[in-house]
Amino acid sequence: MAMIRAGLQRLASVFSSQGGILSRLITQNAPSQNTTVPNTTKDVIATCNKLIEERSSRNFAIVHLLGKQWRVTDGDLLVVEGYWPPNIGDKITLDKVLLAATKDFSLIGRPLVQPGLVTVTATIISKGLSHTRTHFKKKRRKQYMRINFQRAQQTILRINSVEIANRINEAPNNVF
DSSP states (O other): OHHHHHHHHHHHHHHHSSSHHHHHHHHHTOOSSOOOOOOHHHHHHHHHHHHHHHTOSOOEEEEEETTEEEEEETTOEEEEESOOOOOTTOEEEEOOEEEEEOSSOEEEOSSSOOTTTEEEEEEEEEEEEOOOEEEEEEETTTTEEEEEEEOOEEEEEEEEEEEEOSOTTSOOOOOO
16 A cells, blocks of 8 residues: 555656656657758759759659649640640640659649749640540439430640759749
């Protein structure tokens, strides 16, 4: 009985002391050595600019096109549904870039990446109609049956290039 009482008194003293148990745990588990933090932002920007110059890996981007977001790389084909005015053979630039990246780093827009920093070019390959979708409605025992067919307009794009300019952290030019 005396041992239990002594243990409870010791536990009560830990919780009632000035710092409590949390401060004791923090001070006991504190790191023993102080590490200096280098000037990371300048180092990261310099490394990214160097990687962009070398073009060591394939770039990809996430673009906003006709209300949807698409992940695109060089040579991709996009099938976009809905009416779109460009004609076959037109070369276009996709300006709404949300994110651009390589396997080594990413440039994330808030909400868009800085204009002129990333260039995504595409060519319109074909325009046509989608496959036939069948809408079948029936109410049993009511002699009611309807069949509707639907085809939507489609545009096929080929992504020519996704290029990141070597100007990270510079003042933007007024592109628009």
